[in-house]
Amino acid sequence: MDVTMPYNGGLTAEQFLFYEMRIVSKQYLEGKTIDEIIDYIKRDNLFQYPTERKISKLARACQRRIVALGNEKLVYELANAPVEVAKQINLYAMMSYNRLVREFMTDLIGEKYRQHDFSYTKKDINMFFSRLREQNDDIALWSEQTITKLKQVLTKCLIETEMLDNFRAHELNPVFISTELESGIRENNDLTALPAFNCFR
Template sequence: MDQTHPYNGSLTAEQFLFYEIRIAAKYYVSGLKIDEAIERIKKNNLFQYPTERQVSRLARACYKRLDALGNDQLVHELASAPNEIAKQINLYAVMRYNRLVWEFMIQVIGEKYRNQDMNFSRKDMNAFFSRLQAQDDSVAAWSDATITKIKSVLVRMLIETGYLDGLKDTTLNPVFLCEELERGIEANNDYDALPAFNYFR
């Protein structure tokens, strides 16, 4: 992950997009360019959105995440692996694409696992954002509403990927890194990401 990437608040709109990225990954694997993929998604209403307005933006976000994976095998797995595996790979894709998610998963979740501290609360989330705001002017300029929304998206991602059981849950589950993602992380030389998946060498 390039630490010079600016933080961005796109997570407020883009969220986890698991259903969408599965569809996009199939087109990506087949070599379809983004504009063609968007046309097919719109034509067949594959995202099942009430309007087409969001389709282009979110399909592009999916393609950017797939690009960010930097690993054809992981893209293939994201397109066709069982849900549990594909969700873990999608989380890694979001991490690679979004610096904020990368740092949250490693600095907060990874550290929890490293210290075998399974308690996770609003306090942890608030401390993370306070630290970010103190060190980065762009994050400091975000509205309270934006930060609240991003916090909500992060928690929902943790639920979607099995780290938490529900919105009110305050105990992290001991997740297990799937072999497919382990190989992909190693191929990408992204060893720093391993603690986020409760994996330590």
């Protein structure tokens, strides 16, 4: 990931999007353009949203994450692998596309795993955002409402990938990285991402 990338608060709307990512990645593998994918999703209401308003925006967000993976094998596994494997790959896609997710997973969660410190509290995530606000003028301008929402979305990512049991949990689970994801990360030569999935070999 390019560390000069700006931080993006769009995660408040985009979130984990696992089932949407499954649908878009299957269509992406068939060689469809993003406009064809959006038309296909709208025609059969595949996202099952009450209105069409958000479909285009979120389908495009999914496609950007898929492209950011930079690995066709990982896209295939995202579309077809068992849920727990594909959810890990989805989180890696988020890390590949969104600098905030990347730094949260490597600087906070990866370091926790490295130190065998499985505690995860509000203080941890508050300190993570305090540090970012001190270091980055753009984040310093984000509203408290945006920061609160981002904390919820990031914590939900941990719950979706079974790193955390629920919103009330204060302890990380020592997850095992899937073989498919580890292979893809190594193929991408993106070794700094491995600690986020408790992988240090």
